[in-house]
Amino acid sequence: MRSRSALHGENETSRSGVGSAARPEADPAALTDSATPPVSPVPAEPPAPSPMTHRQILEALSGLLLALLVAILSSTIVANALPTILAELGGTQSQYTWVVTSTLLAATATTPVWGKLADLFSKKVLFQASISLFALGSVLCGLATSVPMLIGFRAVQGLGLGGVQALAAVVIAAMVSPRERGRYAGYMGAVFAVGTVSGPLVGGLIVDTPWLGWRWCFFVVVPVAVAAFIVLGRTLRLPLIKRKAKIDWVGATLIVGGVCLLLVWVSFAGNTFPWGSTTSLVLLGAALLCLGLAVFVEGRVSEPVVPLRLFRDRTFTLATVAGIGLGIAMFGGSLFIGQYFQLGRGYSPTDAGLLTLPLVLALFVTSTGSGWLISRYGRWKAYLSVGSVSLVLGLALLATIDHATDVWLVGCYLALVGAGVGLSMQNLVLAVQNNTSARDLGAATATVTFFRSLGGAAGVSVLGAVLSASVANRVAAETGGAAEAASGSLDLAALPSEMQTILHTAYGDATALVFGISAVASIVTLVAVMFIREVPLRTTV
Template identity: 80%
Template sequence: MRSRSALRETTGSTHVGRSTTAGALAPSTKAPPVPPSSPEPPVSAGGDQMTRRQILKALSGLLLALLVAILSSTIVTNALPTILAELHGTQSQYTWVVTATLLSATATTPVWGKLADLFSKKALMQASISLFALGSVLCGLATSVPMLIGFRAVQGLGLGGVQALAAVIIAAMLSPRERGRYSGYLGAAFAVGTVSGPLVGGLIVDTPWLGWRWCFFVVVPVAVAAFLVLGRTLRLPLVRREVGIDWLGATLIVGGVCLLLVWVSFAGGAFPWLSTTSLLLLGAALLCLMGAVLVERRVPEPVVPLRLFRDRTFTLATVAGIGLGIAMFGGSLFIGQYFQLGRGHSPTEAGLLTLPLVLSLFMTSTASGWLISHWGRWKGFLTAGAISLFAGLCLLATIDHATPLWLVGGYLALLGSGVGLSMQNLVLAVQNNTRAEDLGAATATVTFFRSLGGATGVSVLGAVLSGQVATRVAAATGGTAADAGASLDLATLPEPLQDVVHTAYGDATGLVFGLSAAAAVVTLLCVLFIREVPLRTTV
């Protein structure tokens, strides 16, 4: 049995007496004895895993951090129409309030993941939580839409760290075979955040004495609690080694991704696709990304180790994550807008109407995790998830302003099942095939491409929705109110025109899901070609 101090992760410690790839203590690096007053319980007899009590204590803080990340994404879903109406925003700004967070989170995810392979995971998680809390406070103080978008980007810097590091820390604590036993707790946190987020956000904006700013303030106490609990409970082995941060590669990756997403978001709107501005943005993005590839091939500690792409499972799971990201972020964002702007429901009612999506996601992710842990087989669940994802999006592509709500709920349940069966299991397949020293980078890369798909999808689909609404409003009014669809404050419009805009949003949303279904085809094909490898029983 290893000494209990081998579990303690601290940036000020010396070499821990166990490497991440070895199963026993090296004789020359024997850990010092633990004082009798140490509160840390012993590890299991196998010496490779933590006890159940230790895992649950560490998970308590980790689940709070995940809850913060999920709440930040969902609490504004149903509140955004009200927020943008009060700040006099437009449909294009609506999508950018979401895209700004996804953009900064996506661009920095590989950096957080690589840092997790080199430094204290607990310290990094606490730093990302602190950055997220700061961004949340600033968002609540915003007085204009551009200011809100900028502060949402700050919030996303921390959010990227929380999302990437949570998966890395769980992988460091649990073997792939054991991970399903605890997926119920992870699914519960995801469900609580996803269910309570839209409902709490809707209640806040519907309560006159609170106001929309509390949509951002309310997550700060949860972030502080997560910071403190993690400081007391998370204990992981820390291996000291000489490190070198690839700052040039990180800068090129972040710059290339940012330029690419800005080009995708504004081309065709702020400037034509075939214009000097468009070509300059695209050219600069490609130069940065090509430079990043050259740098990553030469440096000893690359942010994204290119050798990972030699693994078939890693490459296919990475590509599959792009389509999954479009479904995850686009589905949750635009379905809330559909219920409010397309069907005329309040933010609180919109939150209740999304419950089929959330509950099916929770049940399928929890059940599949337990069954995978019990049977040791995961490919069938992943395939079923990809099929359900595609089918749900295809059915949602048929909705309009008059579709029965119970039918929309059934389609959402199918979509939620697809996300629940796919999201965690794609990461599991990658982690099961990855060496311990590359675990952070591999996990973060998969998360990165999933977030990239979400950010790109939200930008493109938002632009498509905005154009479709404007076209339909113009057609219904003979061109006299072509700009009415750009306003999200429908209460200021005449009542007949409100009905026209409601109908336009309700009918145009189906096209958004149809385009998402096309991306889900790629996810399905990649999943079908992933080779199933038996789950490891060691960390």
């Protein structure tokens, strides 16, 4: 009788012709008590299976792309609906930020854990588990009756989102070689564009439709998540590399705890309590202690969540640094530009979604085009360099906008940011995966994603606090402090017309400061990219 592990490995083994890096294992029955020697000699090395065909890769990618669509929709469909959601639930600007930050916090803190688990267990089962957790969080978000409840359920949603974003790149790397990966960037870029374009539009339409309501912004992604779960179960077949599973729970706990404490400190210091207060120092000290202990533990265990040896590689270290600035631009830019159009310019959620099309189209064209060219010619450093420059330039120009800037001009600036993200995001991951062995593929990919998400989560927290304080100061200056309390409300329709005008102007002008800080952070990405050394792309998985 075959053991459970043998059956498990067989379930993960590819179909005929699937899995270019896997070798078929000998049948255990052939290795048991045989009384006579074999008639014909047994080859010492069984022939390796043929690489996956284009059709087989697309079949396996179908469920993966559906899962990515779910992940993208979870953020974009809510972006333009958040002002309406917070207005109905009685939320404030600081709570607005935390509805987003809670998801990013949970996703960021768990990303390295998901990546390490992918090196030890079935990637397919882990992917399905993350999708299930995400779907559960989405349903709970749609049932929320208060802002604190919504923030908590968004954190549950983020736990699943961390798995989806960490495992997607790992699964693709397990199927396609770095040299050929650009060939399929077009499909991923199309999904990213569809999710990014349709998300704000669908979210705006849902909010603007009285018989639906904002709760359907969360319910609508659940059927897509269920479909992704089913398709993955039927199409995804990956070779399972058998290794002794030993999880570093101590290191994982210290990393998650340290990141959470650090982000909580960044979010509340200077707002809820002074930077130099006892509470602030305790939070910062606890965060640094947890992260310091995590480094100590990770350097001594056999299967660390984040292998410290990865940082000896120059490309890996520079890519993680570059990812921090990129994360601030990605998450901060997409979040606050929607708020700028609605609260700063008075557009509806649907119109705000349409006005972000330049960013999305530029991202789609550059990510798809660069992927095709990289696959054809094998060169990637130039696209990273151009993307970093475009990112800094676009954010710097957005730092000049106010409540009266021509909309077409804002669209041009957004297109530059979109081009920068499109040329940088996937190519940073590609550079790291090209330098990483199969043993550490999951951990390396997840670590780069982790630092990008960390930059985004910290950026959203800090930029949200800066925006809230700037709006309050501008309103106080206009009204002499008499209506300062109203500056924290996102239900502008309930305010007098004079106050609405003041707040529109305040939000429109204050948003420039947010993009100015993002532009400074993106310079870190530019400098790190310039020092990355180009290495020829491998042609094997």
